[in-house]
Amino acid sequence: MSECLLQASQVGIDFGGLRALRGFDLEVRNGDLKGLIGPNGAGKTTAFNLLTGVYVPTHGEIRMCGERVNGRPPHQINHLGLARTFQNIRLFRVLSALDNVRVACLSEARPLFPRERIAALRRRAGGSSPVASMMDALNNYVDWWRALLLTPGFQEEEQEITRRADELLAVMGLSHRRNEEARNLPYGEQRRLEIARALGTRPRVLLLDEPAAGMNTREKADLMVLIRQLRDQFSLGILVIEHDMKLVMGICEDITVLDHGVTIARGAPEGVRQDPKVIEAYLGDSYLAAHGMPVPPSPSNSTSETPAP
């Protein structure tokens, strides 16, 4: 079995009194294609936000490539190889398609202090090390000042970045939109551009937040093929949030189902599809009762209201 890239164990977060997610476990390995589903408000996007460092978990631990990343800033977590897309498209709308991808292509620069050394220092210190942070800061400043002063090596790097961004646009079938502002692209293409941008950061794990939202049947079918292709071509682990059951069941090998912040089911698509708890979460227990299926007890923390008469 390949090395575990992204690992969440017993992760939870409270917003004030509301526990938006609790006891969340997840493992993504190289080559995995996993799904995360659940009704609206179940905590799927919250889980993504926790994994990518937008929120700091109040419980549990998240590890990326073996490193504990709780509380690390999002850009550092991204540098460890975790990239994502967004449920509501969040492109840099005023930048061209090419620039959207180029912005993300930062990892080309040859740093003053090798990244492995900084990572090793952090690992040894068990999280954050002042020396590592100093080296990282110096790296960044030297790097940015090289850009400011336009040193000779810099031009070369710019060309390399542009070449790679063009490649990614080609993979996502967006070469014809290269110089158009992102906001002028049709919806489906904006979604693909977000994926291209995420790939620019050279991820090892890719999180896709409802990649098929707003796409028509045909685009969805293409997307399914594309997601598989990306996993193989870039040797990624992929985690997908998706509402479209056909898409999730079609491509994911393992599905986690959330409801009210609690994991209610996990496993292969067929098993999950027949799990009464999942059916109840999606369709309500009246559906189960009507079809003569057993009604499971509701999740412990759900503030289940009395059903309307």
Place this chain on the structure above:
Amino acid sequence: MSDFAQHLINGVAAGTIYALVALGYTMVYGVLKLINFAHGDVMMVGTFLGYGVAQKLGYEHQSSLWGVLAIFLAAMAACAVMGFLMERFAYRPLRDKPRLTALITAIGISFTLSYGFQLDFGPLPGAAPRAFPEIIAPREWLIIGDRAVVIWNWQVISLAIAIGLMLILQALVYRTRFGRAMRAVSFDHRTAALMGIPVDRIIALTFMLGSALAAGAGILYAIKDTAIQPLMGLYVGLKAFVAAVIGGIGNVPGAVVGGLLLGLVEEFVVGYSSSSWRDAVAFGFLIVVLLVRPGGLFGRVAAEKV
């Protein structure tokens, strides 16, 4: 006609200085949505640092090519460091606080600097104006007609330096990785962070860049006006802020156009009516522009999509 040409030249000379300072306002606003009211005072500090370096160099060296270069580079580098410190210790801790907090802090820094520099150091204490040394010995560069239009060498050199700085900035913002990152941060810093951009550092560098430009502008201002004093930052800073708003705050070419327009308007008012009308007309011009184009000349008005 010759009057007109002369005012045009003087107006452009004044306008480029406003433009350089306005660039700092607009870049910081772009990445942080903060009006850094201390920016004008950074310019003042840059001018005083240049003054200090010129004093140290002495009369012999201060007007040599290397002397002038040293004055500019020292002031710009020191102000870049100051910009960094200001961002790191004054604004960064307030990043997630209500925007008003940072605004008040900016005003606080502004007053600290403009009154702090009145403390008793240097040969002339207090608010008294200091005579900035003639680091570029004035010479007539071009005389047209019977001294109807005179272009001074310092005007040409100032303009060349200002345009050079703007071109460098333009190249940085639109042709480099740093610039792309800056535009991305300015558009949406949360998403930028998730795409691996070290947002804090981009913001710090933006401050450093803006402050260095302000220092350069300050010295150009001192060459033009020859008198410098600790409160100059409040005044020039306010004008440059107006220029940035006229151009559309957050917009880099807008700041340049706004600065030039403001410089020209002021110069023509002074030339054709009276200097006491200058500020009234400058701010009147701002009001007119905002009435016609609320987002500034180059700004986009965010239309709410419903």
